[in-house]
Amino acid sequence: MSLVFAGVCSHAPGITGRADRAPKDLRDDFYAGYERMRLALEASRPDALIVIAAEHFANFFMNNMPSFAIGMSDGYEGPIEDVDWLGIPKRQVKGDAALSQRLIKEVMQTVDLAYCEEWKFDHGIMVPLHFLDPDTKLTIIPANINCQGPPLAPLHRAWAFGEAIRRAADSVPERIAVVGTGGISHWPATPDSGRINEEWDRDFLDRWARNDRAAMLAYTDAETYADAGQGGFEIRTFLAVAAAARGKGHVEFYAPIPIYAVGCTAATMDIA
Amino acid sequence: MTLYALSKLMFDLNRDDAVKGQFAQDREAIVARYALTEEERGAVLKPDIGLLYVLGVNGQLLMHYAGLLGIEWSDYLQRMRDGVKMHGPVRAGIYALTSSPDEKVAG
Ligand SMILES: [Fe+2]
Numbered sequence: 601m602s603l604v605f606a607g608v609c610s611h612a613p614g615i616t617g618r619a620d621r622a623p624k625d626l627r628d629d630f631y632a633g634y635e636r637m638r639l640a641l642e643a644s645r646p647d648a649l650i651v652i653a654a655e656h657f658a659n660f661f662m663n664n665m666p667s668f669a670i671g672m673s674d675g676y677e678g679p680i681e682d683v684d685w686l687g688i689p690k691r692q693v694k695g696d697a698a699l700s701q702r703l704i705k706e707v708m709q710t711v712d713l714a715y716c717e718e719w720k721f722d723h724g725i726m727v728p729l730h731f732l733d734p735d736t737k738l739t740i741i742p743a744n745i746n747c748q749g750p751p752l753a754p755l756h757r758a759w760a761f762g763e764a765i766r767r768a769a770d771s772v773p774e775r776i777a778v779v780g781t782g783g784i785s786h787w788p789a790t791p792d793s794g795r796i797n798e799e800w801d802r803d804f805l806d807r808w809a810r811n812d813r814a815a816m817l818a819y820t821d822a823e824t825y826a827d828a829g830q831g832g833f834e835i836r837t838f839l840a841v842a843a844a845a846r847g848k849g850h851v852e853f854y855a856p857i858p859i860y861a862v863g864c865t866a867a868t869m870d871i872a
Numbered sequence: 873m874t875l876y877a878l879s880k881l882m883f884d885l886n887r888d889d890a891v892k893g894q895f896a897q898d899r900e901a902i903v904a905r906y907a908l909t910e911e912e913r914g915a916v917l918k919p920d921i922g923l924l925y926v927l928g929v930n931g932q933l934l935m936h937y938a939g940l941l942g943i944e945w946s947d948y949l950q951r952m953r954d955g956v957k958m959h960g961p962v963r964a965g966i967y968a969l970t971s972s973p974d975e976k977v978a979g
Contacts, residue, residue, distance in 0.1 A: 657886070657887070681936070681939075790925075791949050791956070792977055830967060
Protein backbone atom coordinates (compact mmCIF):
# COMPACT_ATOMS: atom_id res chain seq x y z
CA MET A 601 0.00 0.00 0.00
CA SER A 602 2.45 2.61 1.22
CA LEU A 603 4.71 3.71 3.97
CA VAL A 604 2.56 3.97 7.10
CA PHE A 605 5.03 4.74 9.89
CA ALA A 606 8.48 6.26 10.28
CA GLY A 607 10.63 6.70 13.34
CA VAL A 608 14.15 6.64 14.72
CA CYS A 609 15.65 5.50 18.00
CA SER A 610 18.89 4.73 19.77
CA HIS A 611 20.20 1.19 19.98
CA ALA A 612 23.19 1.29 22.32
CA PRO A 613 23.64 -2.04 24.15
CA GLY A 614 23.90 -0.29 27.52
CA ILE A 615 20.24 0.74 27.23
CA THR A 616 19.28 -2.81 28.15
CA GLY A 617 22.59 -4.31 29.27
CA ARG A 618 23.30 -1.63 31.87
CA ALA A 619 19.64 -0.69 32.36
CA ASP A 620 19.82 -0.45 36.15
CA ARG A 621 22.94 1.70 36.28
CA ALA A 622 21.16 4.86 35.05
CA PRO A 623 19.10 7.11 37.31
CA LYS A 624 15.76 5.34 37.53
CA ASP A 625 13.58 8.35 36.63
CA LEU A 626 15.64 9.11 33.56
CA ARG A 627 15.57 5.50 32.45
CA ASP A 628 11.80 5.30 32.97
CA ASP A 629 11.26 8.48 30.94
CA PHE A 630 13.37 7.11 28.12
CA TYR A 631 11.58 3.77 28.16
CA ALA A 632 8.28 5.69 28.12
CA GLY A 633 9.47 7.45 24.96
CA TYR A 634 10.06 4.08 23.31
CA GLU A 635 6.60 3.04 24.48
CA ARG A 636 4.94 6.06 22.85
CA MET A 637 6.80 5.16 19.71
CA ARG A 638 5.62 1.56 19.97
CA LEU A 639 2.00 2.64 20.36
CA ALA A 640 2.24 4.86 17.27
CA LEU A 641 3.84 2.01 15.34
CA GLU A 642 1.13 -0.40 16.45
CA ALA A 643 -1.62 2.07 15.54
CA SER A 644 -0.23 2.23 11.98
CA ARG A 645 -1.04 -1.52 11.62
CA PRO A 646 2.08 -2.40 9.64
CA ASP A 647 2.34 -5.65 7.70
CA ALA A 648 6.10 -5.38 7.95
CA LEU A 649 8.68 -3.23 9.69
CA ILE A 650 11.89 -2.31 7.88
CA VAL A 651 14.60 -1.65 10.47
CA ILE A 652 17.37 0.45 8.97
CA ALA A 653 20.26 -0.30 11.26
CA ALA A 654 23.98 0.26 11.45
CA GLU A 655 25.31 -3.09 12.53
CA HIS A 656 28.55 -3.83 14.31
CA PHE A 657 30.16 -6.75 12.49
CA ALA A 658 27.36 -9.21 13.14
CA ASN A 659 27.08 -10.14 9.48
CA PHE A 660 29.34 -7.83 7.54
CA PHE A 661 33.08 -7.42 7.86
CA MET A 662 35.83 -5.61 5.98
CA ASN A 663 36.50 -8.71 3.85
CA ASN A 664 33.38 -7.90 1.87
CA MET A 665 31.60 -4.83 3.18
CA PRO A 666 28.39 -3.63 1.53
CA SER A 667 27.44 0.01 1.95
CA PHE A 668 23.77 -0.95 1.81
CA ALA A 669 22.02 -4.25 2.43
CA ILE A 670 18.52 -5.62 2.89
CA GLY A 671 17.55 -8.99 4.33
CA MET A 672 15.63 -11.47 2.18
CA SER A 673 14.69 -14.33 4.47
CA ASP A 674 11.55 -15.77 6.05
CA GLY A 675 13.22 -15.66 9.44
CA TYR A 676 16.02 -14.14 11.45
CA GLU A 677 17.46 -14.59 14.90
CA GLY A 678 19.17 -12.57 17.53
CA PRO A 679 20.80 -11.23 19.51
CA ILE A 680 24.28 -12.45 18.59
CA GLU A 681 25.58 -10.95 21.81
CA ASP A 682 25.73 -12.76 25.12
CA VAL A 683 22.17 -12.52 26.42
CA ASP A 684 23.24 -11.58 29.93
CA TRP A 685 25.60 -8.91 28.66
CA LEU A 686 22.88 -7.39 26.48
CA GLY A 687 19.95 -8.09 28.78
CA ILE A 688 17.78 -9.34 25.89
CA PRO A 689 16.78 -13.00 25.47
CA LYS A 690 17.30 -14.86 22.19
CA ARG A 691 14.35 -14.79 19.83
CA GLN A 692 13.35 -16.00 16.39
CA VAL A 693 12.00 -13.18 14.27
CA LYS A 694 9.58 -13.59 11.41
CA GLY A 695 10.67 -12.31 8.00
CA ASP A 696 9.04 -12.33 4.57
CA ALA A 697 11.43 -13.28 1.78
CA ALA A 698 8.92 -12.67 -1.00
CA LEU A 699 8.10 -9.18 0.23
CA SER A 700 11.80 -8.46 0.71
CA GLN A 701 12.44 -9.50 -2.86
CA ARG A 702 9.82 -7.13 -4.23
CA LEU A 703 11.17 -4.26 -2.14
CA ILE A 704 14.77 -5.01 -3.08
CA LYS A 705 13.96 -5.07 -6.79
CA GLU A 706 12.49 -1.59 -6.54
CA VAL A 707 15.34 -0.24 -4.38
CA MET A 708 17.78 -1.56 -6.99
CA GLN A 709 16.36 0.83 -9.54
CA THR A 710 18.45 3.54 -7.93
CA VAL A 711 20.69 1.99 -5.26
CA ASP A 712 23.11 -0.91 -5.68
CA LEU A 713 22.75 -3.01 -2.58
CA ALA A 714 23.54 -6.41 -1.17
CA TYR A 715 20.68 -8.77 -0.42
CA CYS A 716 21.07 -11.28 2.37
CA GLU A 717 19.28 -14.59 2.83
CA GLU A 718 21.00 -14.92 6.20
CA TRP A 719 21.12 -12.20 8.80
CA LYS A 720 21.78 -12.33 12.50
CA PHE A 721 20.59 -9.38 14.53
CA ASP A 722 22.92 -7.59 16.91
CA HIS A 723 22.02 -4.89 19.42
CA GLY A 724 21.49 -2.44 16.55
CA ILE A 725 18.21 -4.20 15.78
CA MET A 726 17.54 -6.14 18.99
CA VAL A 727 17.47 -3.16 21.36
CA PRO A 728 14.84 -1.36 19.25
CA LEU A 729 12.79 -4.57 18.82
CA HIS A 730 12.96 -5.21 22.55
CA PHE A 731 10.96 -2.01 23.04
CA LEU A 732 9.00 -1.71 19.81
CA ASP A 733 8.01 -5.36 19.38
CA PRO A 734 8.19 -6.86 22.88
CA ASP A 735 5.97 -9.83 21.99
CA THR A 736 7.79 -10.68 18.73
CA LYS A 737 4.69 -10.26 16.63
CA LEU A 738 5.96 -8.12 13.78
CA THR A 739 7.35 -9.21 10.44
CA ILE A 740 10.80 -7.67 10.23
CA ILE A 741 12.88 -6.75 7.20
CA PRO A 742 16.39 -5.77 8.25
CA ALA A 743 18.31 -3.16 6.30
CA ASN A 744 21.83 -1.93 6.93
CA ILE A 745 23.99 1.04 6.19
CA ASN A 746 27.70 0.55 6.82
CA CYS A 747 28.58 3.07 9.53
CA GLN A 748 31.38 1.03 11.07
CA GLY A 749 34.16 0.21 8.60
CA PRO A 750 35.34 3.19 6.51
CA PRO A 751 35.22 4.12 3.72
CA LEU A 752 31.54 4.82 4.44
CA ALA A 753 28.98 5.71 1.79
CA PRO A 754 28.52 9.49 1.61
CA LEU A 755 25.51 10.98 3.37
CA HIS A 756 23.78 11.80 0.10
CA ARG A 757 23.84 8.10 -0.77
CA ALA A 758 22.25 7.24 2.58
CA TRP A 759 19.62 9.79 1.64
CA ALA A 760 19.16 8.12 -1.75
CA PHE A 761 18.79 4.76 0.01
CA GLY A 762 15.97 6.22 2.10
CA GLU A 763 14.29 7.63 -1.01
CA ALA A 764 14.53 4.23 -2.65
CA ILE A 765 13.01 2.53 0.40
CA ARG A 766 10.08 4.96 0.22
CA ARG A 767 9.54 4.24 -3.45
CA ALA A 768 9.72 0.52 -2.75
CA ALA A 769 7.28 0.74 0.18
CA ASP A 770 4.83 2.67 -1.98
CA SER A 771 5.11 0.07 -4.73
CA VAL A 772 3.86 -2.93 -2.70
CA PRO A 773 0.33 -3.64 -1.46
CA GLU A 774 1.52 -4.22 2.12
CA ARG A 775 1.55 -1.56 4.83
CA ILE A 776 5.22 -0.80 5.53
CA ALA A 777 6.74 0.81 8.61
CA VAL A 778 10.34 1.99 8.81
CA VAL A 779 12.53 2.62 11.85
CA GLY A 780 16.09 3.87 11.71
CA THR A 781 18.39 3.05 14.62
CA GLY A 782 21.64 4.48 15.85
CA GLY A 783 23.43 7.51 17.30
CA ILE A 784 23.18 10.18 17.93
CA SER A 785 26.54 11.42 19.28
CA HIS A 786 28.53 8.78 21.10
CA TRP A 787 31.96 7.31 21.56
CA PRO A 788 30.95 3.69 22.20
CA ALA A 789 33.19 0.90 23.41
CA THR A 790 36.06 3.28 24.15
CA PRO A 791 37.22 4.84 27.42
CA ASP A 792 35.25 7.89 26.21
CA SER A 793 32.10 5.81 26.49
CA GLY A 794 29.63 8.13 28.19
CA ARG A 795 30.86 11.24 26.43
CA ILE A 796 27.82 12.79 24.69
CA ASN A 797 27.62 16.07 22.79
CA GLU A 798 24.14 17.23 23.76
CA GLU A 799 24.39 20.54 21.90
CA TRP A 800 25.36 18.76 18.69
CA ASP A 801 22.61 16.19 19.19
CA ARG A 802 19.93 18.82 19.69
CA ASP A 803 21.10 20.73 16.63
CA PHE A 804 21.07 17.53 14.59
CA LEU A 805 17.59 16.60 15.83
CA ASP A 806 16.39 20.08 14.89
CA ARG A 807 17.66 19.61 11.33
CA TRP A 808 16.11 16.14 11.26
CA ALA A 809 12.73 17.25 12.66
CA ARG A 810 12.54 20.06 10.08
CA ASN A 811 13.46 17.46 7.48
CA ASP A 812 16.03 19.90 6.20
CA ARG A 813 17.86 17.79 3.63
CA ALA A 814 20.58 20.34 2.89
CA ALA A 815 21.34 20.88 6.57
CA MET A 816 21.50 17.14 7.20
CA LEU A 817 23.78 16.52 4.23
CA ALA A 818 26.08 19.39 5.24
CA TYR A 819 28.10 17.36 7.76
CA THR A 820 31.45 15.96 6.70
CA ASP A 821 32.56 12.69 8.30
CA ALA A 822 35.60 14.50 9.74
CA GLU A 823 33.30 16.97 11.50
CA THR A 824 30.99 14.23 12.70
CA TYR A 825 33.92 12.22 14.04
CA ALA A 826 35.26 15.23 15.91
CA ASP A 827 31.93 16.46 17.27
CA ALA A 828 29.83 13.31 17.59
CA GLY A 829 32.33 10.47 17.73
CA GLN A 830 32.53 7.34 15.62
CA GLY A 831 29.01 6.57 16.83
CA GLY A 832 27.90 9.76 15.09
CA PHE A 833 28.45 8.09 11.73
CA GLU A 834 25.17 6.31 12.44
CA ILE A 835 23.24 9.50 11.57
CA ARG A 836 23.07 7.83 8.16
CA THR A 837 20.13 5.75 9.40
CA PHE A 838 18.28 8.88 10.60
CA LEU A 839 18.90 10.54 7.23
CA ALA A 840 17.54 7.55 5.36
CA VAL A 841 14.35 7.65 7.44
CA ALA A 842 13.92 11.38 6.81
CA ALA A 843 14.33 10.78 3.09
CA ALA A 844 11.75 8.00 3.22
CA ALA A 845 9.17 9.83 5.36
CA ARG A 846 9.53 13.33 3.84
CA GLY A 847 7.52 14.84 6.75
CA LYS A 848 8.25 16.64 10.00
CA GLY A 849 9.77 14.83 12.94
CA HIS A 850 8.52 14.63 16.51
CA VAL A 851 11.04 13.94 19.24
CA GLU A 852 9.37 11.71 21.82
CA PHE A 853 12.43 11.64 24.02
CA TYR A 854 15.96 12.94 24.03
CA ALA A 855 18.43 13.00 26.90
CA PRO A 856 22.08 12.18 27.30
CA ILE A 857 22.42 9.13 29.57
CA PRO A 858 26.16 8.59 30.05
CA ILE A 859 26.04 5.05 31.44
CA TYR A 860 24.10 4.06 28.31
CA ALA A 861 26.88 5.77 26.37
CA VAL A 862 24.60 7.67 24.02
CA GLY A 863 22.31 10.64 23.51
CA CYS A 864 19.19 8.55 24.02
CA THR A 865 16.57 9.28 21.40
CA ALA A 866 13.11 8.13 20.36
CA ALA A 867 11.28 10.03 17.63
CA THR A 868 8.59 9.63 15.01
CA MET A 869 8.17 11.38 11.69
CA ASP A 870 5.10 12.28 9.66
CA ILE A 871 4.71 10.58 6.32
CA ALA A 872 4.35 13.23 3.65
CA MET B 873 50.34 -3.06 9.50
CA THR B 874 48.32 -6.21 9.99
CA LEU B 875 45.44 -4.63 11.85
CA TYR B 876 43.09 -6.27 9.38
CA ALA B 877 44.28 -9.77 10.34
CA LEU B 878 44.09 -8.92 14.03
CA SER B 879 40.57 -7.57 13.58
CA LYS B 880 39.59 -10.67 11.61
CA LEU B 881 40.73 -12.86 14.50
CA MET B 882 38.55 -10.84 16.89
CA PHE B 883 35.65 -11.06 14.44
CA ASP B 884 35.98 -14.85 14.05
CA LEU B 885 36.25 -15.31 17.80
CA ASN B 886 33.18 -13.20 18.43
CA ARG B 887 31.04 -14.75 15.75
CA ASP B 888 32.11 -18.36 15.29
CA ASP B 889 31.39 -20.77 18.13
CA ALA B 890 33.79 -23.38 16.71
CA VAL B 891 36.67 -20.89 16.73
CA LYS B 892 35.61 -19.81 20.20
CA GLY B 893 35.70 -23.41 21.43
CA GLN B 894 39.12 -24.08 19.90
CA PHE B 895 40.42 -20.84 21.37
CA ALA B 896 39.42 -21.99 24.83
CA GLN B 897 41.36 -25.23 24.27
CA ASP B 898 44.46 -23.87 22.56
CA ARG B 899 44.85 -20.13 22.13
CA GLU B 900 48.22 -20.37 20.43
CA ALA B 901 46.95 -22.70 17.72
CA ILE B 902 44.15 -20.32 16.78
CA VAL B 903 46.35 -17.26 16.85
CA ALA B 904 48.90 -18.98 14.60
CA ARG B 905 46.34 -19.03 11.77
CA TYR B 906 46.47 -15.25 11.44
CA ALA B 907 49.36 -13.25 9.99
CA LEU B 908 50.07 -11.16 13.07
CA THR B 909 53.13 -9.25 14.22
CA GLU B 910 54.80 -10.43 17.42
CA GLU B 911 53.32 -7.44 19.24
CA GLU B 912 49.80 -8.29 18.09
CA ARG B 913 50.24 -11.98 18.86
CA GLY B 914 51.47 -11.16 22.34
CA ALA B 915 48.59 -8.78 22.96
CA VAL B 916 46.03 -11.44 22.09
CA LEU B 917 47.68 -14.22 24.06
CA LYS B 918 48.35 -12.25 27.23
CA PRO B 919 45.55 -10.85 26.82
CA ASP B 920 46.48 -7.16 26.83
CA ILE B 921 43.22 -5.33 26.16
CA GLY B 922 44.96 -1.97 26.47
CA LEU B 923 47.50 -2.81 23.79
CA LEU B 924 44.83 -4.24 21.47
CA TYR B 925 42.99 -0.95 21.85
CA VAL B 926 46.14 1.06 21.10
CA LEU B 927 46.81 -1.11 18.04
CA GLY B 928 43.51 0.13 16.65
CA VAL B 929 41.09 -2.78 17.04
CA ASN B 930 37.56 -1.46 16.44
CA GLY B 931 35.77 -1.07 19.76
CA GLN B 932 32.79 -3.03 18.50
CA LEU B 933 35.10 -6.04 18.18
CA LEU B 934 37.26 -5.43 21.23
CA MET B 935 34.27 -4.91 23.53
CA HIS B 936 33.03 -8.43 22.74
CA TYR B 937 36.48 -9.96 23.00
CA ALA B 938 36.75 -8.48 26.49
CA GLY B 939 33.31 -9.88 27.26
CA LEU B 940 34.37 -13.31 26.04
CA LEU B 941 37.28 -13.19 28.47
CA GLY B 942 34.89 -12.33 31.30
CA ILE B 943 36.17 -8.78 31.74
CA GLU B 944 33.53 -6.59 33.36
CA TRP B 945 32.50 -3.30 31.65
CA SER B 946 34.19 -0.81 33.97
CA ASP B 947 37.32 -2.97 34.07
CA TYR B 948 37.30 -3.06 30.25
CA LEU B 949 37.22 0.74 30.09
CA GLN B 950 40.01 1.03 32.65
CA ARG B 951 42.23 -1.44 30.79
CA MET B 952 41.98 0.72 27.66
CA ARG B 953 42.92 3.84 29.63
CA ASP B 954 45.85 1.98 31.15
CA GLY B 955 46.83 0.79 27.67
CA VAL B 956 47.09 4.34 26.37
CA LYS B 957 49.16 5.35 29.40
CA MET B 958 51.51 2.44 28.87
CA HIS B 959 51.71 2.22 25.08
CA GLY B 960 50.83 5.71 23.89
CA PRO B 961 47.98 6.98 21.71
CA VAL B 962 45.80 4.75 19.56
CA ARG B 963 47.74 4.10 16.36
CA ALA B 964 45.01 3.35 13.81
CA GLY B 965 41.30 3.05 13.18
CA ILE B 966 38.38 5.22 14.26
CA TYR B 967 38.24 4.48 17.98
CA ALA B 968 40.92 6.86 19.28
CA LEU B 969 40.76 8.18 22.83
CA THR B 970 39.46 11.76 23.04
CA SER B 971 39.51 12.22 26.81
CA SER B 972 42.52 12.08 29.12
CA PRO B 973 43.50 8.55 30.15
CA ASP B 974 43.16 9.73 33.74
CA GLU B 975 39.57 10.83 33.24
CA LYS B 976 36.64 8.57 33.99
CA VAL B 977 33.79 9.63 31.72
CA ALA B 978 31.15 7.12 32.82
CA GLY B 979 31.27 3.56 34.13
FE1 LIG C 1 25.66 1.40 16.91
